[in-house]
Amino acid sequence: MIRGPVPWLEVEHTADAGFEVEAAGVESLFETAAAALFGMMADLSQVRIEGEPVTVRAEALDLPALLIAWLSELLSVAMSRGLVFGAFEVQQLASGRVVGRAWGEELDVERHRFRTEIKAVTHHDLLLEQRDGRWHGRVIVDL
Numbered sequence: 744m745i746r747g748p749v750p751w752l753e754v755e756h757t758a759d760a761g762f763e764v765e766a767a768g769v770e771s772l773f774e775t776a777a778a779a780l781f782g783m784m785a786d787l788s789q790v791r792i793e794g795e796p797v798t799v800r801a802e803a804l805d806l807p808a809l810l811i812a813w814l815s816e817l818l819s820v821a822m823s824r825g826l827v828f829g830a831f832e833v834q835q836l837a838s839g840r841v842v843g844r845a846w847g848e849e850l851d852v853e854r855h856r857f858r859t860e861i862k863a864v865t866h867h868d869l870l871l872e873q874r875d876g877r878w879h880g881r882v883i884v885d886l
Contacts, residue, residue, distance in 0.1 A: 744774065744832040746846075748787045751779035754881060759865065761883035769806070770833040772871075772878040773813055773841060777831040780814050780864070781821070781847075783884070785855040790829030796844035797826075803839055807871040810880060813841045814864040821847070827855055859886055 754761035762779040766772035781787060797820055801812035813833075821828055828847035835842040850857070863885040870881035 744830060745771065745778045746792065746830040747778070747790075748782055749775050749778040751775070751782065753783075754868075754883065759867070759883050759885050760859075761868070761881060763870075763879070763881045765877050765879045767877060769873075769878050770836050772880050773810060773833045773836065773843070774831040776810060776814060776880055776882060777817055777828070777843075777845065780818065780861065780882070780884070781828050784859060784861055785827050785850070785857050787827075787829045789855050790827055791848045792830045792846040793848050794846075796830075796832075796846045797824075797828075798842070798844055800840070800842050802841075805839070807869050808866070809836075809839060809841055810871050810882070811864050811866055811869065813843070814882065817845055818861060818864060820845070821850075825850055861886060 803809040827850040828845040830846040833843040
């Protein structure tokens with residue numbers, strides 16, 4: 744499980760923004776990417792991890808598309824419920840399917856130091872690969 748802020752590198756892009764992350768395993772890369780996504784929007788160190796987690800499921804034909812589907816579903820759930828997530832856990836990742844949980848609370852734009860709204864997670868310039876024994880990912884988002 745990933746909780747709170749994670750190291751990520753901001754990727755400058757013409758009209759959008761993005762991030763790069765790395766992790767020891769593919770599951771932890773999915774968790775780290777989720778934390779980076781929400782870290783672009785708000786200060787995760789201020790997010791209280793309260794109550795029951797939200798279960799998130801996504802499906803896709805390949806692993807890079809699955810990363811986008813996972814992040815998109817997390818973003819959709821958060822936006823539709825007015826939440827900000829600060830902890831993430833991938834429970835299952837296999838055969839084009841990911842199941843995980845996210846913890847968070849209602850978004851408070853002042854306390855969470857809201858930074859920017861992310862409209863969508865895109866496939867543009869997507870990278871998900873394993874090299875030198877670690878997983879690397881790059882995701883571009885539409886602001």
